[in-house]
Amino acid sequence: MTRKQRRLILIGSSLGVLAFAVALVLSSLRDSIVFFNSPTDIADHKAAPGKRVRLGGMVKMGSLERGDNLQIRFEVTDGNKDIPVSYHGIVPDLFREGQGVIAEGHVEPGGTFTADTVLAKHDENYMPREVVDTLKKQGHWQETSAPNAAPVKAAAK
């Protein structure tokens, strides 16, 4: 076998693996990315019911209700619209009313958001960047709160 043929085999198989990887990446990107939405986006029906999305904003003051069997309900607000969220499970340590939150789940046909994952911040000073942007967009952002975030995850199945 000549050097040229060997190189051809090498390059051919590399391209094969790369093509395989590109196909994998494209097919899984289509299925597994999750869009971030503000409460206003959800209220405007930007997310189709049943599709997996993230909802970010503040937990509305006075909206948190704890039900039986670890069921909780709260509202996520961006100062413009409020979206009711229901969640079953344990929320992160720093999940509180008046604080930033990201919920992952889907919108029910009735407009309620069912979350299977709740992310809160990681430190008392920080807030998820997406939430900061959302609040700024609605003009409810005060510069006194420190920017930036570190979400802690809480997942429930």
Add this chain to the structure above:
Amino acid sequence: MIAELGHYALVLALALALIQSWSPVVGARKRDVALMKLADSTALAQFAFVALAFAALTYCYVASDFSVANVYENSHTQMPLIYKFTSVWGNHEGSMLLWVLILAIFGALVALFGGNLPAPLKANVLAVQSWIASAFYLFILLTSNPFRRLAEVPVEGRDLNPILQDFGLAVHPPMLYLGYVGFSIAFSFAVAALIEGRIDAAWARWVRPWTLLAWMCLTLGIAMGSYWAYYELGWGGFWFWDPVENASLMPWLAGTALLHSAVVMEKRNSLKVWTILLAILTFSLSLIGTFLVRSGVLTSVHTFSNDPARGLFILLILMVFIGGSLALFAWRAPLLKQGGLFAPISRESALVFNNLFLATACATVFVGTLYPLVLELLTGDKISVGAPFFNLTFGPLFVPLLIAVPFGPLLAWKRGDLYGVAQRLLAACAVAMVGLAAVFAFEGAQSVLAPFGIGLALFVMAGAVTDIAERIDLRSMSIEIIGRRAAGLPRSAWGTAVAHFALGVTLMGLVSASTWGSERIIALKPAQTVTISGYDLSFDGMVNRDGPNYRETAAHFTVRKSGSVIGIMEPSKRVFPSRDGMSTSEAALLTRGVSQLYLSLGDNNADGSIAVRLYHKPLVLLIWLGALVMALGGALSLSDRRLRIGAPKPATRIVAQPAE
């Protein structure tokens, strides 16, 4: 005074680094020995001054000198002593200081132990190290000065983020940085080789121990980070495909590929251009990792603070080093002479196969990690790419790689016999099949993939055993021959087998813990019992305790199996008054063999019950044990005489084409 001393030492280190940036290069050009030798002294002095700066900051922490802003923001007088040490790097400024300290350590090590290197190569390597060092000293001094004083001295500090008040902080960042920064040596060697326009098999022999050392540390650093996240974040996951985790995984994948391609280069003088490229890419990915974590473009546990000037500065460093080295590569790589030929079925090809899949897997992680950033920049859409993406792309790419692992070491160099190797792996295959069948028989078809995963893990492990068995001629049945062969086997061969075996161990842990783990989330009142996987946990009541800088509420659980008590678990919640009552959950772990019970607390309910999250994780400890053994394999290989950092020069040096 001490803080100013540290600041001043850092400025002096920068001055030395600037001298070291050009003098050795000029010396190497003009063959001026004195100029080249200067780099040794400056590298050692740089280390001394950075160590002084680091010691100064540590002193400020231990002495709780709150006039230093960094100490005020991240320390507290009541904090246990070990956290006063570790919080030195539990913040942005201090962690960058640790970064340059490790860089200086590596520079000093090259100066001390590089005596067997050709003088011009050593001089150029130290110069490239200094370019990196200068950039990071400037970054620290201009944007992240850890020694900044406060005009008014506060009485008490604001305490370290409670999540970081853990032993993990003592191990995870230093190990990870030793890995990241260790790859800078491979990078410097690659750039130096490109500057000289020549490279030979001996080059690979010098680079390999450094790469191995960095790889070992990175392996341990990632494993420690994963275990820390597992027990600290309170929901039992060990890998989240979080962008910051990916940032450390990418250099690991590229570094693993580099480790393997350097073998081909050392043994067969082949794959030179590719090895150089990998060395550049591995360190570039380490820099990108630093950028992603430190610039605040990503939000995670690791984000300490967000200052656009810093992000811009690191982005600039990134562009100069990655762009510059790649441009140099494009310009000079064609000068490097091609090496030995090999057949499509050979050890070389097996290692190329390894590199191909590792590099591709690394590329998919790269795409998944950066795609959201790029998309937001282009369209403004905010998305997240989560675990499903990585499982779907990374998994299929790793399966062929893992199948190939046992084949590699058994194939001959230059031209191998695939059929012969397959025959020798029959026993390993049989072990895998038996394991697969057993899992199917006991667990049923609740998950189709899991039995295959276990089978694959067994195949990799048995393959490593086969490798050693073949080499020590186990079939001869003669203890004398086996003993002699085992003693004569190079340590690097043992290292390979041990590390490959460990890969199987980790895979087994991953498959088992993610498939057969059980989970219960439940609200409990005192005296109630919850059952999981045959364990009964009864909730005895709450206990209140005071820690050094926190108040703790712990739930007392007694764990029974078939009626007899096997242990006590006390998950707790800690409240830190110094941090405005921020609370953390401390999970309780009960280890049974290599499996674990995991219990963490949620909220108190109005009816007096408490929410708990309970997991049974079968074989979960294998994940990290595997990583530990993998690093041990690296250490074995590193202790090989041939690779020791101060090893003698090879007898024959193959000299490639000289520069221009």
